Amino acid sequence: MVKVFLVTKIKSTNLGNQALSMELIKLFEEIIGKQFLYVGGRPLGLFGYSIDKLKSSADPVGLFESWAEAVINKYRPLSAAGNVFVSKVNNFDLTGNDSLTMEKIKSFFRPLKRRFDKHFLFNNQYVKRLDAIKASDFLIYSGAGEVSDNHVFLRQMLEIRIAQKLGKKTGAVNQSIVVKDEAFKKIVNLVYGRMDHIVLRGAISRAAILSFGVNENKVSLAPDTAINTTCELADVKKNGKVGINFTPFINFDWKDVEKIINKVRQYNRELVFITNEPVGDVPIIEKFKSDFNIEVLEESSGYIDFTKKIAAFEYLIGARLHANVMALAVNVPVVAIEGLLWKTKELFEQFEYPLPSANVNEAGWVDSVIDSIEKIEQHKIDFGHYFSTILPKHKMEVKNNVTWINDFTASNGKTSQ
Secondary structure, eight states, X not given: OOOEEEEOXXXXXXXXXXXXXXXXXXXXXXXXXXXXXXXXXXXXXXXXXXXXXXXXXXXXXXXXXXXXXXXXXHHGGXXXXXXXXXXXXXXXXXXXXXXXXXXXXXXXXHHHHHHHHTTOSOOHHHHHHHHHHHHOSEEEEEEETTOSSSHHHHHHHHHHHHHHXXXXXXXXXXXXXXXXXXXXXXXXXXXXXXXXXXXXXXXXXXXXXXXXXXXXXXXXXXXXXXXXXXXXXXXXXXXXXXXXXXXXXXXOOHHHHHHHXXXXXXXXXXXXXXXXXXXXXXXXXXHHHHXXXXXXXXXXXXXXXXXXXXXXXXXXXESOHHHHHHHHHTTOOEEEBOSSTTHHHHHHHHTTOSSOOBOTTSTTHHHHHHHHHHHHHTTOSOHXXXXXXXXXXXXXXXGGGTGGGGGOOTTSOOOOO
């Protein structure tokens, strides 16, 4: 059986990250076996590399390759001799709301930490991580929201390239490609182009990565694993309320939000702020409370508890991607608002969802949201048919994030370097 080093978020305040990661881990345990799985979070090393240098370089691919070689050259004399694969699957560390102050402190010191860390390729902890990767057959990267022009993705691409140079097979799952920078596109083509397989969450990302130069035969589509979230619904009763959320990461006018709130209240609905990222949305939550008298959903113990609470609502109006996905998972209609470029749009199109995703950067987005609210309230959409017939088909396809690995064995030979 193939031994897999899986990279996915295993520590976050975000219930959506927990849902995506835990449902993916369940699939890996089911399909390849827990004894052949090592789950690692984001790389806690490789900080000494600059996005700005990469973007300004006349030869970003050559520069990136030199970085990977530098790590390899330092690691080889430190690597464990004859290291043996040891399974490791930790529980997801869901940090609570009390981490908000700590996160602000970390954000303040992060630039200073980068300046310090750049003088070191990696530490002893990262050597152990590379030893675990070296003992594996496959490194699989589940990036989700990290696949964009940022430091986290740069470090992760570098780690994947190092794994390839160590002779490991590599792949990516659960991804939407939102890379815009031309230098980054070249690096994606270098790294992803040498992967054995790539599973994306929608057709827009597929078109994007093919435009970078990646071979179409390496790319397939499968839904985000969070759609597989299940919970006991026998004791859940509809409360007649409507969920709503916006995020600090999209540009919107509060007057437009007020129009949406007023439309919902025309139907005598009580609104509740529902978010899978309570820490990140604190400023938005306070605004909803003070200006619109909208309370927030009570704290949840985890993503399954959160999803069960969503199940009691009539529908959700939301810009938080995974709150929307988890609502669909328990048959709650969604009025989806795009949170970042096209991630929501492509996921919901892949789900064949009967209502459009509204994008705040496009004219008429408020009218689109209001039209969707009216269609839900006036029962113009057959959601019974959608949730009983169409969505289950897509839930079955979630396993395709993992089943492709069965086509590879440790004897297939080394990946392209």
